[in-house]
Amino acid sequence: MSVAVGTADRVLGTVQTVSRHRVAGPASVFVGVAVAGTLVWFADPTTPGGIIPPCPTNALLHINCPGCGASRAVYCLLHGDLGGALHYNAVGVVALAFLAVAFVTYTVGLWRGRRVRGWQQWRYTPVTVLVVTLVWFLIRNIPISPFDSLKV
Template sequence: MAPARPARGRPHPAAPAAAAAAALAGCAALAAADPETPGGPVPACPTRALLGVDCPVCGTARMLQALTRADLPAALGYNALGVVAVALAGWAWLAWAARALGRPAAGPARIPGLGRIAVAALIAWTVLRLIPHPALDVLRP
């Protein structure tokens, strides 16, 4: 007998669980690795290595490792925009999991204009990180 299929338009309940397991495995691997170690298992940022400038995601590996240690101030220092992205991704996952279980849930995709806001924030973040001014040093990892 074939396994029961979820209602049409509803994600299979195993999909959010599989995504969570993969994310947790990645976080566990990153927690065990040390992004601060030169030549370690976490590669250096290619943009910084080749061009000498910070890309919008510079500091993300260190930010994620800080989050695995529950060190929010350090995570914000490495990549504050990344922390916001992780929070939005967590909210999206919770909404996805709720829908897979048949419960109504509104995720960040329901926010009007969020895509445009995200693109504008990413552009502003990139530009501000590249401006060599002491007041903006706080944005660099």
């Protein structure tokens, strides 16, 4: 009889641990994103000489990396300016949308107890992300019109 009680206690402890994990994991990601968003909101990276430093690649090599303008794009998104965000880093805005969808599918799968397949499990996702990033990097640095308007 005592063996059954001990087993039930261990199973109950596992259930409680899993329940906390289902809430703590997504909650910690949400809090981290909220803190980063608050930092960007108050730092205002659109004005020169702010708290957030400039991109080291741009400062040292004078080229735009794929992430250049991402903090300014997030600032514009937080203020409801989608056009400004797309101007600063269009691929970054699309990537943020994909990351939000991935977070929601992961959280729903965690709460349901079974994985929900999202875009990140597709066969060619890694290659597609790599190709889009490299093409964005190259296109942003072409010094011919209309590509020169993509520099930030």
